[in-house]
Amino acid sequence: FPTLRSSDLNSGGAGEVRYRTFGFWLCIAYLVFTVTYNIWTQIGSISERSAVWKVGLAVNLGCKILAIGLLIYRRVEGLYLLIIAFAVGLATTLWGYATSDDWQMLPLFNKIGRVNGFAISLAIIVYMAVWMRRRTAIARQLSN
DSSP: OOOOOTTHHHHTOSSGGGOOOHHHHHHHHHHHHHHHHHHHHHGGGGGGSOHHHHHHHHHHHHHHHHHHHHHHTTOHHHHHHHHHHHHHHHHHHHHHHHHSSHHHHSOHHHHHHHHHHHHHHHHHHHHHHHHHHHHHHHHHHHHO
8 A cells, every 4th residue: 555645635645535435525516516506596586685695695605616626625724614604604594584584484395495404514514524634633643
């Protein structure tokens, strides 16, 4: 087996750290799907929405798009952007529900989808944090 140096972690060197799991790619695919779905479904109604909603959507999707690229390149900043996107998305959603009848007007299927979406997003953040931590631990072992 080839040896792995700590400098290989950022350059895509040899060994296990280079290998991304099916779970990693599943998370990336989910993020790409949600960004695409939100752009596709929300772009038509953007002019009718409040300024808070517009800014929230822009920050959420912008952070997710950048996060996807950074995570693929194994950058911890991608995780931070996912956390920001999650917090902004949740805050914007709660703001919308507190200041309008959005939640009451949603069909049950959409309510379940929103809750599941936030649960999946939180699970992805936890998964990526564990993945990053494990990668960092391996790098520390190699540098010793």
